[in-house]
Amino acid sequence: xxxxxxxxxxxxxxxxxxxxxxxxxxxxxxxxxxxxxxxxxxxxxxxxxxxxxxxxxxxxxxxxxxxxxxxxxxxxxxxxxxxxxxxxxxxxxxxxxxxxxxxxxxxxxxxxxxxxxxxxxxxxxxxxxxxxxxxxxxxxxxxxxxxxxxxxxxxxxxxxxxxxxxxxxxxxxxxxxxxxxxxxxxxxxxxxxxxxxxxxxxxxxxxxxxxxxxxxxxxxxxxxxxxxxxxxxxxxxxxxxxxxxxxxxxxxxxx
Numbered sequence: 001x002x003x004x005x006x007x008x009x010x011x012x013x014x015x016x017x018x019x020x021x022x023x024x025x026x027x028x029x030x031x032x033x034x035x036x037x038x039x040x041x042x043x044x045x046x047x048x049x050x051x052x053x054x055x056x057x058x059x060x061x062x063x064x065x066x067x068x069x070x071x072x073x074x075x076x077x078x079x080x081x082x083x084x085x086x087x088x089x090x091x092x093x094x095x096x097x098x099x100x101x102x103x104x105x106x107x108x109x110x111x112x113x114x115x116x117x118x119x120x121x122x123x124x125x126x127x128x129x130x131x132x133x134x135x136x137x138x139x140x141x142x143x144x145x146x147x148x149x150x151x152x153x154x155x156x157x158x159x160x161x162x163x164x165x166x167x168x169x170x171x172x173x174x175x176x177x178x179x180x181x182x183x184x185x186x187x188x189x190x191x192x193x194x195x196x197x198x199x200x201x202x203x204x205x206x207x208x209x210x211x212x213x214x215x216x217x218x219x220x221x222x223x224x225x226x227x228x229x230x231x232x233x234x235x236x237x238x239x240x241x242x243x244x245x246x247x248x249x250x251x252x253x254x255x
Contacts, residue, residue, distance in 0.1 A: 060242050172249065
């Protein structure tokens with residue numbers, strides 16, 4: 001049964017899993033009810049989180065209620081503890097929004113919230129990240145997570161995010177990174193999905209980012225922080241929230 005559950009968790013796309021979790025949430029929460037782990041996004045506690053990952057699976061990675069991963073919970077805690085995101089009036093652009101975040105952010109009365117994506121049917125605006133249909137200096141906050149690794153001309157996409165951000169604005173731009181890599185690994189001659197899975201970790205990725213990711217962000221004008229935010233928490237809280245203390249939260253600002 002455990003092997004079947006792991007297979008389904010990794011075979012079914014996360015957006016579909018999130019839709020299923022909403023329908024089945026009362027049962028899921030009851031089944032995993034406990035006190036060992038807490039998801040800061042919904043505030044619920046569980047006896048365990050679920051394993052997740054392509055290839056080698058990470059234990060206690062996927063929250064049963066929100067289907068959030070380590071990076072989502074880290075971002076939520078950062079927004080909650082280190083920013084005015086939940087209190088001030090802000091104009092927010094969310095590229096390729098995570099469905100759980102989209103539902104929560106849309107309900108927040110302090111936000112003028114716009115979601116955008118080229119393919120998703122649930123967003124407000126159909127938009128290509130390399131040619132965004134917004135005026136210069138439009139948004140106080142931009143959230144763009146795990147998008148740039150799909151984009152061949154990622155610097156053009158970064159420059160578009162910079163263009164539509166207001167001066168003094170900030171954003172979170174997460175990507176799959178290997179901290180051990182100094183230089184980003186990309187090879188655009190690799191187009192076969194199986195080969196991309198082998199080289200870049202997922203069939204539709206075109207690169208693995210290295211630590212020079214922050215140089216790319218700075219090259220378009222951003223001030224960029226290498227922020228190991230999870231490391232601000234105690235070991236007990238890292239375990240309780242299901243965080244990865246080696247995962248970087250890239251925070252950008254337009255000065």
